[in-house]
Amino acid sequence: MASKTLTPKSEFPTIVLVGPTNVGKSAMFNRLTRTRTAIVCDRPGVTVDRHECVAESPDLGKMKFIDTGGVGAEALSHPLGKEIERAAAVALKTADIVLFVVDGTREIGNQELEIAQWLRRNLGKLETPVWLVANKVDSKKHDAQSYFALGLDKNFSVSAEHDIGVMELRDSLAEIFLGNSTKTQDEETSETEKVKAPRILVLGRPNVGKSTLLNQILGEERHVVSSVPGTTRDPIESSFLSHAKGIDWKLVDTAGLRQPGRLERDVEWVAREKLKEEARFADVALVVLDSNAGITDLDASIAGMALDFGLSVVLVFNKWDLMTQSDASDKWMHLQRTQDLKLEFVKWCPRVKASGLTGKGVKDIVKSLQKVLSDRAHRVQTSKLNEIFEKKIRIHSHPIGSRGRPAKFYYLSQVSSSPPEFVLFSNLPSRDVHFSYRRFISNTLRKEFGFSGCPIKLHFKNAS
Numbered sequence: 001m002a003s004k005t006l007t008p009k010s011e012f013p014t015i016v017l018v019g020p021t022n023v024g025k026s027a028m029f030n031r032l033t034r035t036r037t038a039i040v041c042d043r044p045g046v047t048v049d050r051h052e053c054v055a056e057s058p059d060l061g062k063m064k065f066i067d068t069g070g071v072g073a074e075a076l077s078h079p080l081g082k083e084i085e086r087a088a089a090v091a092l093k094t095a096d097i098v099l100f101v102v103d104g105t106r107e108i109g110n111q112e113l114e115i116a117q118w119l120r121r122n123l124g125k126l127e128t129p130v131w132l133v134a135n136k137v138d139s140k141k142h143d144a145q146s147y148f149a150l151g152l153d154k155n156f157s158v159s160a161e162h163d164i165g166v167m168e169l170r171d172s173l174a175e176i177f178l179g180n181s182t183k184t185q186d187e188e189t190s191e192t193e194k195v196k197a198p199r200i201l202v203l204g205r206p207n208v209g210k211s212t213l214l215n216q217i218l219g220e221e222r223h224v225v226s227s228v229p230g231t232t233r234d235p236i237e238s239s240f241l242s243h244a245k246g247i248d249w250k251l252v253d254t255a256g257l258r259q260p261g262r263l264e265r266d267v268e269w270v271a272r273e274k275l276k277e278e279a280r281f282a283d284v285a286l287v288v289l290d291s292n293a294g295i296t297d298l299d300a301s302i303a304g305m306a307l308d309f310g311l312s313v314v315l316v317f318n319k320w321d322l323m324t325q326s327d328a329s330d331k332w333m334h335l336q337r338t339q340d341l342k343l344e345f346v347k348w349c350p351r352v353k354a355s356g357l358t359g360k361g362v363k364d365i366v367k368s369l370q371k372v373l374s375d376r377a378h379r380v381q382t383s384k385l386n387e388i389f390e391k392k393i394r395i396h397s398h399p400i401g402s403r404g405r406p407a408k409f410y411y412l413s414q415v416s417s418s419p420p421e422f423v424l425f426s427n428l429p430s431r432d433v434h435f436s437y438r439r440f441i442s443n444t445l446r447k448e449f450g451f452s453g454c455p456i457k458l459h460f461k462n463a464s
């Protein structure tokens with residue numbers, strides 16, 4: 001299937017290579033331009049600091065490649081360092097794609113982080129895609145993961161010298177400019193399926209009303225699969241495919257987590273083990289609570305488990321019909337008190353009042369599910385994330401740790417979504433990042449970008 005193509009700014013797509021010195025950028029440039037018909041190389045007037053070549057090849061058509069001289073601290077020690085950097089900045093403005101070439105055999109360091117910042121500054125609001133090319137990756141023992149954490153638009157591990165991985169890079173260039181996708185039909189289909197059929201686990205203590213609510217949500221929907229405990233591949237699961245509200249949902253009844261006659265702590269243990277397995281294939285947990293009974297430790301622990309396993313959480317205050325009765329004032333007070341006490345740590349999860357018995361709140365549950373599903377998949381625009389990092393996060397002081405080392409934060413990037421995962425580079429080892437600072441960053445990201453009901457994974461990388 002052809003994907004949306006990128007329209008070049010000028011006559012030919014322009015690919016600009018940047019990176020520190022000695023990472024094999026020229027080898028990469030030669031690999032990309034060494035074709036039978038290199039049309040124009042090193043145009044008159046272009047100095048040593050910059051090589052240009054318009055090359056034509058059967059897979060890419062005509063493309064212009066520009067190899068800028070090295071940038072970053074090492075390159076600046078060159079007598080012409082400043083001029084070279086300035087020329088590179090000019091070349092950047094003409095780029096349709098920037099290839100940030102690094103030495104994949106070395107861990108990311110300050111120099112690469114500075115170049116990443118330099119790229120951000122110089123590309124400004126251009127939204128030019130930047131692809132990370134980790135070069136010199138000749139064997140599996142080299143692992144360029146530390147660079148991938150920069151969260152650039154695409155990542156490649158290549159060896160320009162041995163022509164490893166270069167084909168994938170060329171394929172991606174062909175795809176973005178010419179719309180030639182090399183994805184197989186199966187890959188395309190499985191991706192769409194993931195979007196089309198989110199899996200919702202219905203969780204909660206025994207007797208909070210999960211099954212009743214589930215039937216209410218499904219209403220007249222088609223009941224596609226029903227697994228009788230003990231007769232199917234997975235005895236704990238009953239799956240339904242709901243076509244409600246135009247979304248194909250898999251609602252998974254976890255009634256099988258119930259262990260009749262067991263003590264609550266056993267239930268919790270069994271639930272954790274089963275849930276861990278289930279959560280690998282799910283997106284959202286509908287955590288059903290019994291409003292009439294108030295909130296218990298086990299309720300809180302179920303919500304916590306779901307988040308730990310990466311699920312988004314919607315809290316459903318079920319049996320609300322009993323709370324609207326005239327003599328319910330004591331129950332109200334009990335619920336208020338227990339909810340303040342036990343559910344403070346999930347205050348950013350949507351809460352819905354519902355009754356499985358009357359059907360109240362079912363529409364709101366559906367709305368909340370839609371909201372958490374879309375928030376969960378949200379990928380923050382790099383330029384927006386950079387802006388928030390500069391304006392709100394970097395300026396916020398970090399408590400001085402036990403070693404008395406002032407903290408410096410360099411760069412924040414989103415490395416994945418569903419659930420969202422961020423990496424923050426600083427001069428501190430991860431264990432020295434104060435928990436209050438971790439909380440501050442999560443709160444800031446929530447405030448700016450929503451992520452309703454969704455756990456945010458934060459990693460800290462020491463880049464000093």
Ligand code: GDP
Binds near residue numbers: 205356
């Ligand atoms: P599960 O173990 O969580 O699946 O709970 P069930 O759906 O089997 O319900 C447990 C009991 O609570 C049953 O007697 C239901 O009739 C009752 N129940 C479920 N939902 C509601 C509700 O919204 N209001 C009231 N009043 N009772 C409910």
